[in-house]
Amino acid sequence: AQSVTQLDSQVPVFEEAPVELRCNYSSSVSVYLFWYVQYPNQGLQLLLKYLSGSTLVKGINGFEAEFNKSQTSFHLRKPSVHISDTAEYFCAVRRGSLSGGYNKLIFGAGTRLAVHP
Amino acid sequence: GAVVSQHPSWVICKSGTSVKIECRSLDFQATTMFWYRQFPKQSLMLMATSNEGSKATYEQGVEKDKFLINHASLTLSTLTVTSAHPEDSSFYICSARMAGGYTEAFFGQGTRLTVV
Numbered sequence: 001a002q003s004v005t006q007l008d009s010q011v012p013v014f015e016e017a018p019v020e021l022r023c024n025y026s027s028s029v030s031v032y033l034f035w036y037v038q039y040p041n042q043g044l045q046l047l048l049k050y051l052s053g054s055t056l057v058k059g060i061n062g063f064e065a066e067f068n069k070s071q072t073s074f075h076l077r078k079p080s081v082h083i084s085d086t087a088e089y090f091c092a093v094r095r096g097s098l099s100g101g102y103n104k105l106i107f108g109a110g111t112r113l114a115v116h117p
Numbered sequence: 118g119a120v121v122s123q124h125p126s127w128v129i130c131k132s133g134t135s136v137k138i139e140c141r142s143l144d145f146q147a148t149t150m151f152w153y154r155q156f157p158k159q160s161l162m163l164m165a166t167s168n169e170g171s172k173a174t175y176e177q178g179v180e181k182d183k184f185l186i187n188h189a190s191l192t193l194s195t196l197t198v199t200s201a202h203p204e205d206s207s208f209y210i211c212s213a214r215m216a217g218g219y220t221e222a223f224f225g226q227g228t229r230l231t232v233v
Contacts, residue, residue, distance in 0.1 A: 036224075041126075041208075041227065041229060042227060043121075043210050043212075043224035043226040043227045044161075044210070044212075045224070046221065049221070104151070104163055104166065105163070105222070107161045108160060109159070109160045110158075110159070110160050
């Protein structure tokens with residue numbers, strides 16, 4: 001079975017500072033990895049995803065993440081955050097499928113990013 | 118593209134009544150839809166997976182008679198919370214995906230249910 005651990009429940013940071021949100025996963029099979037953002041009382045928006053290929057993945061809003069297979073990590077980074085980045089961020093994993101079937105998403109507990117002026 | 122819309126965005130109902138939440142894929146055909154429940158400051162918990170035209174598959178511990186899911190068309194799935202109680206108050210989120218193994222699921226904006 002797959003599992004996801006988001007190491008920080010809250011990350012406070014000042015505006016224009018860099019930020020890293022940590023995510024580790026556990027799986028005995030290949031996986032696809034995702035980061036989602038959730039603003040208050042809203043659904044989830046996909047920031048970026050890793051399916052295969054280059055381990056550095058660039059997403060929307062200036063975010064990027066690096067897949068590290070040896071460390072089973074998929075940390076999310078942004079070099080300079082804005083007030084508007086304040087939100088809940090979820091890391092998720094989905095078991096890969098050679099047959100093309102769809103396996104369900106497993107979410108981490110979430111990290112609350114609070115950007116202060 | 119790939120917009121998923123939930124209705125209503127929030128609803129208040131009396132204990133003992135039933136409430137229906139709709140999830141629509143606006144610009145694509147959703148062969149599979151997922152229903153999640155999210156408690157305050159917690160992650161999403163998958164409740165069930167529904168495929169168009171067939172019965173939903175519920176996750177362990179989710180009462181299928183309590184949470185009725187219907188996926189009658191390729192653009193609409195509904196979740197009905199029957200005989201709602203205050204402990205059913207939560208944020209419910211749906212997601213939908215197109216056919217094809219590597220396509221992603223897109224999320225609705227969520228429905229805040231409060232049972233009084």
